[in-house]
Structure formats: C-alpha cells, structure tokens
Amino acid sequence: MTPVISPFSLFFASIFTGNILLANFLGMCSFISISKDLRSSNGLGFAVTVVLTVTTGVNWAVLQLLTALGLVYLRYIVFIIVIAAVVQMLEMIIDRVSQSLYMSLGIFLPLITVNCAILGVSLFMEIRDYSFWQSVVFGFGSGLGWWLSIMALSAIRKKLDKAPVPAGLKGPGITVITIGFMAMAFIGFSGMLQVQ
Amino acid sequence: METSGAIIQAFIAPLVIGGISAVLGALISITDKIVNNYGDLVIDINSGKRELEIKGGAALLLTLAENGIFIPSACGGRGSCGACKVKVVSDIGPHLPTETPFLAKEEMADNIRLSCQVKVKENFQIEIPDSLFNVKQYEGTIERIVNLTHDIKEVYVKLPEGEEIDFVCGQYGQFEAPPYNKIKTPTQRAYSMSSAPSDKNHLEFLIRLVPGGIVTTYVHERLTEGQKINVVGPFGDFNVKDTGATMIGVAGGSGMAPFKSIFNHMTDTGEIQTREIWYFFGARTKDDLFYLDWLNELDAKYEKFHFVAALSEPQPEDDWEGETGLITEVLARYLAERVDRTQPVEGYLCGSPGMLDACMAVMRQFDMREDKIYFDKFA
Numbered sequence: 085m086t087p088v089i090s091p092f093s094l095f096f097a098s099i100f101t102g103n104i105l106l107a108n109f110l111g112m113c114s115f116i117s118i119s120k121d122l123r124s125s126n127g128l129g130f131a132v133t134v135v136l137t138v139t140t141g142v143n144w145a146v147l148q149l150l151t152a153l154g155l156v157y158l159r160y161i162v163f164i165i166v167i168a169a170v171v172q173m174l175e176m177i178i179d180r181v182s183q184s185l186y187m188s189l190g191i192f193l194p195l196i197t198v199n200c201a202i203l204g205v206s207l208f209m210e211i212r213d214y215s216f217w218q219s220v221v222f223g224f225g226s227g228l229g230w231w232l233s234i235m236a237l238s239a240i241r242k243k244l245d246k247a248p249v250p251a252g253l254k255g256p257g258i259t260v261i262t263i264g265f266m267a268m269a270f271i272g273f274s275g276m277l278q279v280q
Numbered sequence: 281m282e283t284s285g286a287i288i289q290a291f292i293a294p295l296v297i298g299g300i301s302a303v304l305g306a307l308i309s310i311t312d313k314i315v316n317n318y319g320d321l322v323i324d325i326n327s328g329k330r331e332l333e334i335k336g337g338a339a340l341l342l343t344l345a346e347n348g349i350f351i352p353s354a355c356g357g358r359g360s361c362g363a364c365k366v367k368v369v370s371d372i373g374p375h376l377p378t379e380t381p382f383l384a385k386e387e388m389a390d391n392i393r394l395s396c397q398v399k400v401k402e403n404f405q406i407e408i409p410d411s412l413f414n415v416k417q418y419e420g421t422i423e424r425i426v427n428l429t430h431d432i433k434e435v436y437v438k439l440p441e442g443e444e445i446d447f448v449c450g451q452y453g454q455f456e457a458p459p460y461n462k463i464k465t466p467t468q469r470a471y472s473m474s475s476a477p478s479d480k481n482h483l484e485f486l487i488r489l490v491p492g493g494i495v496t497t498y499v500h501e502r503l504t505e506g507q508k509i510n511v512v513g514p515f516g517d518f519n520v521k522d523t524g525a526t527m528i529g530v531a532g533g534s535g536m537a538p539f540k541s542i543f544n545h546m547t548d549t550g551e552i553q554t555r556e557i558w559y560f561f562g563a564r565t566k567d568d569l570f571y572l573d574w575l576n577e578l579d580a581k582y583e584k585f586h587f588v589a590a591l592s593e594p595q596p597e598d599d600w601e602g603e604t605g606l607i608t609e610v611l612a613r614y615l616a617e618r619v620d621r622t623q624p625v626e627g628y629l630c631g632s633p634g635m636l637d638a639c640m641a642v643m644r645q646f647d648m649r650e651d652k653i654y655f656d657k658f659a
Contacts, residue, residue, distance in 0.1 A: 146300065154289070155296055162300055169304035173311045179399075180315045183373050 087212060091221040093277055098225030100273040104201045105233040106266055111201030115234055116259055125238040127189045133227030135196050136205055139167050140223025143206040144216050163206045171197045201230055323404045341395040350415040352515045356468050357396035366395040369405040417512045422505050428570040431489040432534050437511060444480040447473060449541040453483055453513030457498035469495040474537035476544040483511060488534040518656040525624035526556040530611060530639045535631035538656060558586045558619055562607025565591060566598035608638045615646040627653035
C-alpha cells in the first residue's frame with residue numbers, strides 16, 4: 085500500500101533523516117575515493133543527483149510493467165539495465181552540452197552505473213510501494229543528500245590534510261572514522277521525521 | 281494447467297528483458313544520432329597541405345583513416361598502445377584522462393593528443409609528419425607462405441595490380457587479421473617489411489607465432505595462399521643511416537626481417553661491397569635458424585660482409601660448429617677481438633625488448649655512442 089507521507093516531507097526526510105549515505109551506508113566506494121577532491125565531489129554529487137532522479141522515475145514505470153506481468157522477481161536485472169542505459173545517455177548529452185563538466189566528471193560518470201546508492205534507492209522505492217511522485221522526489225532527495233554528504237566529507241578531509249593524524253590512520257582510516265561521526269550527527273535529525 | 285502457465289512464464293521473462301533492453305538500446309542510438317551530430321567540418325593538415333571535409337562526431341584516428349590518412353596505431357584505436365599521437369594545433373580543450381597515461385609533460389605542453397581518444401567536434405588544425413601522406417591501405421593477395429622455422433612464416437603479399445608502395449628498408453606495415461573465433465573486430469599488428477624496396481608491387485613479412493597473439497595465431501593457423509588481406513603502410517623511422525660507418529647488426533627470430541630487406545637492397549646498390557658490415561643472428565637451436573645459405577653466401581662473396589650465427593642451446597644432433605652462447609656474449613667477444621673499432625661504428629638492433637636492452641648494454645660497454653645505436657623494438 086502506498087504510504088501516506090507527502091512528497092514534501094519525503095523530500096526532506098530523504099536528505100536528512102534517511103540520508104542514503106549516512107543512514108543506509110550505500111554508495112560508499114565513490115564516497116570515500118572521490119571525497120579527496122572538492123571539485124570532483126561537487127561534480128559527482130551533481131551527476132548522482134541527476135541519475136538518481138531520472139532512474140528512480142524510469143524504474144517506477146518499469147516496475148509497474150513488471151508487476152502487471154507478474155515478473156517482479158526480475159527487478160534487480162531490469163533496474164541495472166535501466167541505470168546503465170540512463171548513465172550512457174547522460175554521458176553523451178553532457179559531452180555535447182558542457183565540455184568542462186564532462187571533463188571534470190571524467191571517468192566517474194560511467195562509474196555511477198555501479199554506485200550501489202542508485203540501485204538501493206530504486207529498491208527502496210519498490211519495497212516501500214511509493215507512488216510515481218513519491219519515487220521521483222525520493223530519488224531527487226536522496227541524490228541531494230548524497231551530494232550534501234560528499235561535500236561535507238570533502239570539506240572535512242581538506243581540514244584533515246593539515247591535522248596531525250597518526251600515520252596508520254592516514255587516508256581511508258581517518259576517513260571512515262569521520263564518516264562514523266557524520267552518521268552519528270545525522271542521527272540527531274531522525275527524531276524529527278521518519279522515512280517510510 | 282499449471283505446467284502450461286510455468287512454460288508461458290519461462291518465455292515471458294526473457295521476452296520482457298529483451299524488449300526492455302531493445303527499447304533502451306534504441307533510445308541510446310537515437311540519442312547518439314541527435315547528440316553526436318556535429319555536421320560538416322573541416323580538418324586542416326599541416327597548415328593547408330591537405331584539407332579534409334568530414335562529418336564530425338567520430339574519433340580523429342577513425343575520421344582520418346576514412347579519408348585515407350593512416351596514423352600508426354598498434355591497438356586499433358582502443359587507447360591501449362599510445363602510438364597514434366598527433367599534434368592538434370587548434371584549442372580543443374584539456375587532455376582526457378584516457379590520454380594522460382601515454383603522454384609526457386613536454387608532449388602535453390606541445391598539444392600532442394592521442395588521436396583515437398579525441399573526438400572531432402569542431403574544425404581541426406593538425407600536424408602530422410609528411411611521410412604519413414605516403415601511407416595507404418592496400419588490399420593485398422597472399423601469394424606465398426613459407427615455413428622458415430617451426431614458428432616463423434614468411435608471408436609474401438602481392439599488392440593490387442598497378443599499385444606501388446614506396447618504402448625505406450627497416451620500415452614496417454600493419455597487417456590486418458579479419459575477425460575470427462572470439463575476435464570480433466579486425467585486428468592490426470605491425471611487422472617490418474623483409475622485401476626489398478625495389479619490389480614495389482609486393483610486401484613480405486616474417487611473422488613469428490606469439491602464443492595468444494591475435495594476428496600471429498591467425499597467420500599461423502588460418503591464413504592461406506590466395507586470400508585477400510589488408511595491409512597499411514609504410515610506417516616507422518628505423519633505417520640505415522647513409523654515413524658509411526661500420527654497421528653492427530644484431531637480430532633474433534623474426535628480427536631478421538628488416539635486415540633481409542637491408543642486405544638485399546645493399547646488394548642491389550652495391551653498398552654491400554664498400555661498407556663494413558657485421559651481422560649477428562642469435563637463436564636457441566639449429567631449428568630456429570633460417571636463411572643460412574643466403575647469408576653464408578653473402579659472407580663468402582663479399583669481403584666486407586661478415587655473418588655470425590650463434591646458438592645458445594645447440595643440441596647434440598645439430599652438429600653445430602659455429603659460435604655458441606648468448607648473442608650478447610658472442611657480440612662482446614667479436615667487439616673485443618674482431619671488429620675494427622678505430623673506424624666509426626653504428627649499431628642496428630631488431631628483436632625482443634630483452635635482447636635489445638642486453639645488446640645495448642654490451643655496445644655501451646664497448647664505448648659505442650648511444651645516439652649511434654638504432655633499434656626496432658617489438659612491442
């Protein structure tokens with residue numbers, strides 16, 4: 085049954101209380117590796133947001149088709165195919181429209197295909213029985229949440245570069261600890277609104 | 281009733297997945313058609329020497345090849361060999377991440393690009409060596425295949441009637457194997473020409489079987505006489521310098537190819553009688569030796585031509601009376617005792633990277649100047 089949460093609340097819930105990165109820990113690989121650099125983080129955050137919004141909407145439509153045919157068990161495969169195709173098209177369009185954005189995203193754009201946050205959001209959409217608008221808003225909000233987190237982490241890491249971190253914890257070690265603190269900070273929002 | 285339902289289900293699933301993939305595939309190609317349509321563009325080569333009117337949207341390497349200008353490329357445009365470097369004079373934006381691993385700092389500063397990675401989206405101004413205008417693609421016919429050893433074949437290709445190729449001894453051509461087995465696209469690999477440049481209607485290659493090699497396996501297992509094959513050339517700047525200096529040639533295996541071309545050419549021009557030449561050829565056993573009769577004949581006939589074959593692992597049944605040991609040891613021995621090093625000396629090397637590096641080390645040890653050692657490294 086479609087949950088009653090309004091798209092508006094869902095939008096904020098997916099950014100803050102149910103942040104796809106910090107509450108669900110999805111999309112970690114690129115989160116950790118790209119957050120070294122603020123500029124790339126910004127570009128990737130933008131790309132993830134666009135891909136999430138588009139794929140969640142398309143996957144919602146595809147899911148209705150699968151449900152009607154009784155083939156819901158195929159959703160994993162089909163979602164991934166849709167994601168790959170959308171990323172491919174997006175890459176071509178960005179290449180044409182903005183050379184500088186294309187350059188700054190570089191190899192990260194195709195890598196979004198295997199970003200588990202993208203598949204995760206589509207699967208949450210299916211589990212929670214969202215309506216079309218709820219799905220699109222949830223996708224868009226999750227994307228913004230991902231963008232926000234990677235920008236925050238990236239900024240923190242810039243400061244950490246100058247911090248006296250013990251040698252053994254440099255790089256990924258201190259990054260994972262930082263993410264842990266960020267996740268705890270975001271838990272503070274969870275009392276306000278629940279994603280469901 | 282239930283079984284038939286299950287059967288229908290089993291058919292619907294692949295159909296639905298196939299249908300969705302087909303729709304997405306169609307969408308991608310429609311997007312590609314719309315987005316990648318850059319209209320009619322012009323590529324200006326060497327400031328006005330040639331102007332190509334082309335359709336934009338494809339890689340520079342491919343666009344040039346379609347217009348009969350062949351940039352050397354060993355991997356066929358997959359961005360894995362880094363050979364297809366071209367200077368792009370017009371500003372086409374920063375280097376792509378797929379280019380940077382193959383370019384040195386100076387090359388980047390000089391606007392050198394990998395032509396297989398750069399897409400033609402605007403009017404281009406590029407610079408290429410003039411010799412590349414001479415490069416053409418030929419649809420040759422295999423006239424003869426000879427087994428020289430258990431793993432080296434001599435492949436003699438006839439060019440189309442009336443077509444000629446001008447090349448310098450030591451240059452190479454790219455030999456194209458058509459798709460076969462699991463190889464889905466035509467694959468080109470570079471091989472030195474072993475024919476003399478005077479034979480303008482033919483090209484000859486010595487092709488050694490490399491285990492797992494796409495083109496060499498094709499040549500050794502499938503290529504037949506009378507078959508049509510694509511050859512692109514000539515490329516490369518390995519050639520004999522016209523200095524008259526003593527020439528020390530070292531080769532192994534199919535590294536014989538450029539030397540066959542060079543010595544035949546020198547026989548034609550008479551240079552073989554006037555220039556001091558030492559030619560060292562290294563092999564493992566007698567089975568790996570070829571062209572012995574011809575080379576020994578040159579050695580006997582011309583006073584200044586010296587041929588030294590060396591076996592590193594002669595077998596008892598080989599009945600070998602010539603030099604033994606690694607080619608580097610033999611080379612060192614001859615440089616120390618036999619070669620007149622009071623005269624200017626030049627080194628010419630052709631073979632595997634390992635052999636080349638070892639021979640270079642020996643030559644340096646005997647005070648040969650690095651800039652006087654020329655080589656053709658098999659990649």
